[in-house]
Amino acid sequence: MGSENLNNKSIAVLPFQNMSNSLENEFFCDGLTEEIINALAKIKDLAVTSRTSSFYFKNKAVTAKEIREKLKVATFIEGSVRRSRNKMRITVQMIDTIDDFHFWSETFDRKPDDIFQIQDEIGLFIAEKLREHIGHLEIENKLVEPIDVPVAIYREYLKGRYYIMKLDYKNSIKGIKILKDVIHKSPNFSNPYLDINLAYVNMGTMGLLPAFEAYEKAQPYLLKALELDPNSSRSQLNLAWIECWQNWNLKKAYEHANRALEIQQADDIYLTISNFLTVEGKLDAAHNYLDKALQLDPYAAINHHYRGFLYYLQEDYTTAIPYLKKALDLDPKLPFPPIYIGISLLMSGKPNEALTYFGSLEGVSVKDLTKLGGETMCYAYLNEAEKCNDGIKELETYLTTALVDKAFTFLILVNALLDNCEKVIDLVEQAYNNRLPLVLLLNPSPILKHVKHHKRFKDIMLKAIPDNVNYKQKKKYKQALLDSDEIERYTKELEQIMLDYKLYLNPDLSLKDLASYLELPANYVSQLLNLGFQKNFSEYVNTFRVNEFKERILQEESKELTIMAVAYDSGFNSKTVFNTFFKKLEGITPNTYLKSHLEN
Template identity: 85%
Template sequence: MIDQKSIAVLPFVNMSSNIENEYFCDGLTEEIINALAKIKQLSVTSRTSSFYFKNKIVTAKEIRENLKVATFIEGSVRVSKHKMRITVQMIDTLEDFHFWSETFDRNPENVFEIQDEISLFIAEKLREHIGHLEIKEKLVAPVDVAVDVYREYLKGRYYIMKLDYKNSIKGINILKEVINKSPNFSNPYLDINLAYVNMGTMGILPSNEAYEKAQPYLLKALELDPNSSRSQLNLAWIECWQNWNLKKAYNHANKALEIQPADDIYLTISNFLTVEGKLDAALNYLDKALQLDPYAAINHHYKGFLYYLKEDYKTAIPHLKKALDLDPKLLFPPIYIGICLLMSGQSNEALTYFSSLEGVSVKDLTKLGGETMCYAKLNETEKCNDGLRELETYLKTELLDKAFMFLILVNALLGNNKKVIDLITQAYDKRLPLILLLNPSPILKPVKNHKRFKDIILKAIPDNLNYKQKKSYKQILLDTSEIKKYSKELEQIMIDYKLYLNPDLSLKDLASYIELPANYVSQLLNLGFQKNFSEYINTFRINEFKERVLLEENKGLTIMAVAYDSGFNSKTVFNTFFKKIEGITPNTYLKSNS
């Protein structure tokens, strides 16, 4: 079922011949997406998925089916020397009708006022159509830079968002010129940092080199604007992957989420949960990222990666292939497609797959490392040893991250456990980020109880789920402070995920989202909310029903149709709970509020 408070903003069409206006159109689209994402009750499709439809002719039905939104915005921009005409229209994806269209004729110099004006206008019209939204007086903060400098900034960002080496470097150079002209403008520092981090994460640059180049720009951005969502997200990444401090990483990620929910923040929290070995919770957060950005290749890759870690190789492969369909240049999926084949008993198929890889995958050791893993599994000793020797030659090059990873995995497949531990120790001493993902690796099962391995993982991740002493659950399960803490977390989860809309939701399902045993959650509901599970969930469903049943678009539906849309699956339960909570029948409520 599609949430009525969901929207996508498609890339605005450049109606001018000047390529410079293309940067402005993309920048305007991004700014409106970011502005609307600040409205807490609204689910806004992220940039990657919106821009997937750039220069494509699509129907309302296609947008509804592919982006799972009730509404979308499309528009165009025509710019002359002294005049800018922006046309914006809002389309209902279910009924396929334009319920408003507006044209803005403005001075191109007033770019920031234009962005805020259009964002607020969209938000107000959306509120009229779908129901109450809390909207701030301003959604786009003014930026103290000259318009021509801001346009250059948009140009630089346009190139780095292409995510390949050549365009990233071109974008970085443009953004450096912007910094020279406006040294107190925080955005270009954040975007240069983003460009380097992306290249390091994607394997285009060695991770240590990329992070080292990125850090000065992030530090300057934090000095200029420490409280932006993007600043907090970057701090979260640094605390996890560079400082190995998960507690601080979570704090920064949650702050970013409070400021502006976005798919990359949910993905980041999913990464952190993976490091801890909390794979079910990681999948929950990853699904939220996919909901907001279903066309982000990295989101599909990560879902496949999580299923690989859960040893569900059959489920993992389609997600990994989907990631490659969306972005054939993405470096990670080929590694895990081949490994999934290998670990599911298809060693020859895996060898054929790795041997057929071409292009960028050859350069990042995927082909060499993958083939060597297959030779280890197939007991082709001579070929395996040749591969190991070649991989070792890369330990003193910029490819040492991948070389260590494949050497560890190959030796694990060979049963050389002492060599595996020695290699992991060397990688730990070099503080390579791959250490953080060794904990949940299914290939490393044979060494996970080895004392040296446990010591290394616990030094890197003191809160590691697999190696911490298991909690001995108390008779009195939660104390007062814990009840207060988890009650707040649970309320936020219910708001973010709307779990109550699932008619088959169970106490165990709810417990998986908050990472507590079901017994604890049962006690939490009783002591924190004075409700049992059914009362707690059905209270949300009743509130959802009360909001939905008064919407103009639902006037033609029966009361029970709206109740079912609100998460109920029984007429008796619905009527009983409604009377219990509201003191009147649903019919009486509807009549008194019509």
């Protein structure tokens, strides 16, 4: 890959190498790596590779060229930690992947008890050296906030997190036990609550525990974490999930997800917004956000799965399958890809191949009904009535178990393939009445296409998702310009979208992104901005950003921030653009504006 396509403000932090024999030092190495990733992710305009992809290279010897090609970054950090009883030596190197040279190396000799200071110091040092090398970055005075717990307890916390991030059942349970002990000693420390919640949710999602049981166990830990620290990026992301999947309030879900994104850019936040857009049927916009998730975490199995899932929803089955298989290559225990590999084979007219595939499944896919449900779908497609009915009866036995979600999903899909529309709608209604999250993903399902015109089905979907694009009139595009009625309608719709989703807070927002939200071609939206607002794309979006800045700069929490920090928080990614556009719009500089309002 040539350097011309590489974002020069992009960096990966490879896992720090443990140079001691102590396993405890291993916990610290992983914790230090994560903290530096999180610290650098707070810097506006800096694309930081997420944890999953960084840790993919743990204990692997790699060259600068491999990092450039596989992670698509211009710079990476590698380091090591050597620890004795009362001394710790941390060596950090920064490597340019384009020209393959070490342009900075530093050794830090510190006491092991200075753990929080070390994390912040190294994070800031890296940021400063990076700025010297690649150009201006807006850096806060602190990147890592010290945690108000004794160092010994924080070390225990790192140990617990080390085990849960291994993502298997045995280590997750071991990690939860350690973290519960940490909570007992420091009940006001929010991190272990969030991590226990994460461990249970992961086990439920991956089929290592029944989903209902896992989420029920996770819930109280999440609620406590939110009570202790509602404003962290992780807390906001969890609130977004609750608002979407439990409360079915997409407007609030977007608000929390966008707030999480303001605090820290991370692939799972982009993936979450992609999920929400999928629920609404805005699949082009979902692809755009997933692009950003994959840029930050190209080795996250779930990101590749979701790319395949989106292509499946768009009925592009042959494109979907390689992404789904790539996800399984990265994480063979991920439970979702086998469902859609099999269904994609089925829906592309290969029922016998799909039946063989589902029949060959083992492990998680058997326990979570993928094998049973998939085979029953194949029998429905092949008109093998007796085998299909046997499968339906067996699936129905799971409706009163922890696998109720999966049982309903497969029963709905099987009956749709059998063309039992009334039965499908009865099942959807039952799922809706039980507030099962699966209802939200029935909305864009290609297998339910012929059920979607039924009034009962529409009513249920519109109750669950009031602004459901699947039930708006499909737009037919003509070569002529938009007429005055269309311009009026779309200008109102675009204004509402900008306010609801706060798209302008994304510094990388493009005309293509706007177009995907409106479900219009990009050239139509460009024309709409010119005719409806008398603005080009930059002028239109930056007007929102200036208004956001004017609102934020006068708030109490902005008093400790620089003008540019607030400008970046408002969606700008350039000091020159901000100053120029602000003066053009307001007739005065941002500094004069602030002073005049403070004097009043």
